[in-house]
Amino acid sequence: MSVIDPRILRDEPERLRESQRRRGGNPDSVDRLAMLDKLRREQQQKYDDLRSSQKSLSKEIGPLQGRVKKGDASAQVELDALMAQATTLSDDVKAAEAVVNTTAEALAAAWLEIDNLVDLDAPVGGEDDFVVLEHTGTPRDFAAEGFEPRDHLELGEMLAAIDTERGAKVSGSRFFFLTGDGALLELALLNLAMQQAVGNGFTPMIPPVLVAPSAMEGTGFLGQAAENVYRLPEDDLYLVGTSEVPLAAYHSDEILDASTLPRRYVGWSSCFRREAGSHGRDTRGIIRVHQFDKVEMFVYTTPEDAVAEHARILQWERDFLDALEIPYRVIDVATGDLGSSAARKFDIEAWIPTQGCYREVTSTSNTTEFQARRLATRMRSADGATRPVATLNGTLVAMPRVIVSILENHQQADGSVRIPAALQPFLGGRSHLLPR
RNA sequence: GGAGGGAUGGCCGAGCGGCCGAAGGCGACGGUCUUGAAAACCGUUGAGGCGGUAUCCCCGUCUCCGUGGGUUCAAAUCCCACUCCCUCCGCCA
Numbered sequence: 001m002s003v004i005d006p007r008i009l010r011d012e013p014e015r016l017r018e019s020q021r022r023r024g025g026n027p028d029s030v031d032r033l034a035m036l037d038k039l040r041r042e043q044q045q046k047y048d049d050l051r052s053s054q055k056s057l058s059k060e061i062g063p064l065q066g067r068v069k070k071g072d073a074s075a076q077v078e079l080d081a082l083m084a085q086a087t088t089l090s091d092d093v094k095a096a097e098a099v100v101n102t103t104a105e106a107l108a109a110a111w112l113e114i115d116n117l118v119d120l121d122a123p124v125g126g127e128d129d130f131v132v133l134e135h136t137g138t139p140r141d142f143a144a145e146g147f148e149p150r151d152h153l154e155l156g157e158m159l160a161a162i163d164t165e166r167g168a169k170v171s172g173s174r175f176f177f178l179t180g181d182g183a184l185l186e187l188a189l190l191n192l193a194m195q196q197a198v199g200n201g202f203t204p205m206i207p208p209v210l211v212a213p214s215a216m217e218g219t220g221f222l223g224q225a226a227e228n229v230y231r232l233p234e235d236d237l238y239l240v241g242t243s244e245v246p247l248a249a250y251h252s253d254e255i256l257d258a259s260t261l262p263r264r265y266v267g268w269s270s271c272f273r274r275e276a277g278s279h280g281r282d283t284r285g286i287i288r289v290h291q292f293d294k295v296e297m298f299v300y301t302t303p304e305d306a307v308a309e310h311a312r313i314l315q316w317e318r319d320f321l322d323a324l325e326i327p328y329r330v331i332d333v334a335t336g337d338l339g340s341s342a343a344r345k346f347d348i349e350a351w352i353p354t355q356g357c358y359r360e361v362t363s364t365s366n367t368t369e370f371q372a373r374r375l376a377t378r379m380r381s382a383d384g385a386t387r388p389v390a391t392l393n394g395t396l397v398a399m400p401r402v403i404v405s406i407l408e409n410h411q412q413a414d415g416s417v418r419i420p421a422a423l424q425p426f427l428g429g430r431s432h433l434l435p436r
Numbered sequence: 437g438g439a440g441g442g443a444u445g446g447c448c449g450a451g452c453g454g455c456c457g458a459a460g461g462c463g464a465c466g467g468u469c470u471u472g473a474a475a476a477c478c479g480u481u482g483a484g485g486c487g488g489u490a491u492c493c494c495c496g497u498c499u500c501c502g503u504g505g506g507u508u509c510a511a512a513u514c515c516c517a518c519u520c521c522c523u524c525c526g527c528c529a
């Protein structure tokens with residue numbers, strides 16, 4: 001099982017090394033991989049040859065035994081000789097098999113440590129080396145409007161929409177309740193998002209959020225991101241951090257007819273994140289929480305169409321934020337911050353007035369063939385050939401952060417919050433959320 | 437949780453330990469016939485690794501009959517464990 005096309009490893013290993021370098025990783029792992037790949041092929045060849053002679057030898061034994069049964073003495077001598085030979089050969093085959101298996105396992109493990117090939121158009125560098133592609137909308141000038149904006153938690157409490165105190169009491173820090181209008185707001189966002197996605201040809205999905213290790217590993221979340229994944233050791237299951245996981249595994253071990261591509265799914269699920277290593281960051285409010293709901297787009301398409309589809313997904317994400325009238329910017333994430341599975345990633349960051357900065361609200365990744373290869377999801381083209389598909393994912397709504405954006409950007413001096421027109425039909429036609 | 441049954445190719449479904457990558461049927465594809473279609477008939481029809489003057493075609497070889505072990509010269513076929521599915525009983529959102 002290779003994670004990228006093994007021909008790239010054999011014919012153009014420098015491409016792989018360069019990709020690892022751009023990610024800030026170690027290019028030496030490529031050389032070790034190439035060594036194991038070559039070794040495995042040699043050992044496999046030896047095994048195949050031995051096995052082949054064993055099979056042909058075995059085929060002679062049956063008829064000989066028949067002759068022996070009929071009392072053919074010369075056959076008995078022949079048989080004894082063959083048996084002796086076959087026994088030795090059998091041992092050799094077993095030994096050769098063990099050798100190949102060991103190498104094959106090491107090879108598979110080595111492949112799992114290789115990240116996806118980066119898109120050469122992605123900006124090179126670390127977390128801060130992203131490129132801003134565009135700004136949309138204008139942040140409000142609260143000073144000009146004559147009042148100090150309240151942050152989302154203060155607003156949420158005034159509206160009786162967010163309760164973090166009781167969230168902490170019941171479950172611990174970084175947990176919260178959405179109450180009253182807060183809960184209704186989430187449902188309205190869900191319905192607006194689903195309406196848009198279905199209109200764009202997506203099939204709605206409500207997936208399992210507990211998944212088997214193979215699904216987690218196949219999507220690449222057990223690599224560097226493993227520390228942020230909740231695991232249930234008693235049952236050997238993982239709690240997903242995004243419905244990308246079950247949606248990507250949905251067609252694992254399948255061959256999809258090319259004529260059915262692209263297949264577009266939109267999943268609604270709870271998402272669970274341990275937030276290990278983020279102690280002290282975003283401790284106030286619901287920007288960074290352990291459990292939240294998200295509507296996620298997931299697409300299976302041809303490798304040739306992946307880049308164009310990525311642009312479409314980004315546009316759909318923008319359409320949604322446009323409908324909510326939230327100012328945002330689009331960034332092209334740098335190679336060092338892509339995660340192991342993305343070849344390229346665009347984030348949309350919404351303006352958060354009380355923080356005076358843009359914060360990530362959506363993210364769309366082109367994972368090319370990376371996940372499809374790990375999950376064995378292939379396509380059959382019109383000419384009958386089978387090859388891996390490309391997969392892409394993108395956020396439509398991450399509930400807490402969008403709720404934060406709406407509350408802070410559309411707040412009024414009296415603590416009420418204007419409901420954007422697109423959302424009003426899903427909130428009983430109301431124009432504002434009012435303090436209680 | 438208790439009792440029983442099952443897992444084979446796109447689907448259904450056979451398979452005395454060697455001649456089985458696997459009968460047969462369905463479906464799909466190609467062809468014959470037809471003005472065209474249907475019917476009938478003929479043929480083709482799983483995935484993957486490696487090698488072969490080889491990205492296509494073709495040839496050779498190996499692997500795969502839920503998963504992992506074992507027995508054997510030889511395993512879809514025998515043994516063990518596990519997983520999943522189905523039926524019945526109990527419990528329950």
